[in-house]
Amino acid sequence: MNKFEEWKNLAAVNSETPITQKQGDSKKSAVKDKLGRSYSTGARKTSVARIWVNNGSGKLVVNGKPIEQYFSLEKNVQVATEPLKTLGLSDKFDVNATVRGGGSSGQAGSIKHGIAKALSLFNPDLRPTLKSNGFLTRDSRVVERKKYGQHKARKKTQFSKR
Numbered sequence: 001m002n003k004f005e006e007w008k009n010l011a012a013v014n015s016e017t018p019i020t021q022k023q024g025d026s027k028k029s030a031v032k033d034k035l036g037r038s039y040s041t042g043a044r045k046t047s048v049a050r051i052w053v054n055n056g057s058g059k060l061v062v063n064g065k066p067i068e069q070y071f072s073l074e075k076n077v078q079v080a081t082e083p084l085k086t087l088g089l090s091d092k093f094d095v096n097a098t099v100r101g102g103g104s105s106g107q108a109g110s111i112k113h114g115i116a117k118a119l120s121l122f123n124p125d126l127r128p129t130l131k132s133n134g135f136l137t138r139d140s141r142v143v144e145r146k147k148y149g150q151h152k153a154r155k156k157t158q159f160s161k162r
Contacts, residue, residue, distance in 0.1 A: 031121040038122035042114025044139055047102025051114035053122050056094025062111065063099060076108035083116040083135045087126060093119070113138055 032038055037054040060067040060081065071077050084090045095115055099107045116135035120127040130136050144153040151157065 028124045030124060038118045040114050040118035040121060042110040042112065042117060042138075044109030044113060045102045045106035045142055047106040047110045048100055049107065049110035049114040050098045051111065051118045052096045053093050053115065053118040055092065058091035059094045060097075061095070062097045062107075071104060071108060073104065076104050079105070079108040080111040080115070082112050083119060083130060083133075086133055086135075087119070087129060089119075093122075109139060 035054065037052045040051050042049040042051060062070040067077055067080060071080070081090065084093065097111050097114065099110060102110070112135065116130045120130055120136065146153050
């Protein structure tokens with residue numbers, strides 16, 4: 001079991017509050033906990049993000065810090081908040097995220113994936129828009145491992161004729 005699978009299992013087991021509320025039929029029901037939040041996990045490369053979304057004023061907190069303070073690059077902030085900006089809901093939802101593993105760009109991508117999944121659980125009517133923009137699809141690209149006898153993952157040693 002690699003690091004990604006360990007963190008994904010940990011995130012699934014250690015959610016802070018159990019899911020208790022389901023409304024309507026199984027296809028179009030909002031999934032919220034006792035506090036009115038929707039929970040989801042997002043993943044990118046080797047990072048896993050646990051996301052809680054609820055109604056609020058647009059506050060985004062990552063590992064206890066505001067998102068602008070957590071990510072040093074503005075590009076990562078834009079990537080992480082892309083689903084909210086696409087839907088025009090940046091000032092309507094509060095997002096609390098816990099991220100582990102990977103680098104900053106992988107963490108931003110995992111937050112983006114988690115926010116999209118949590119929003120689709122919070123309001124199932126948003127799902128078609130999120131799906132058509134590709135936010136619900138996990139980017140499965142990971143770094144290829146280095147092979148024995150090679151310089152890098154694919155770079156071979158130079159052939160010597162004599």
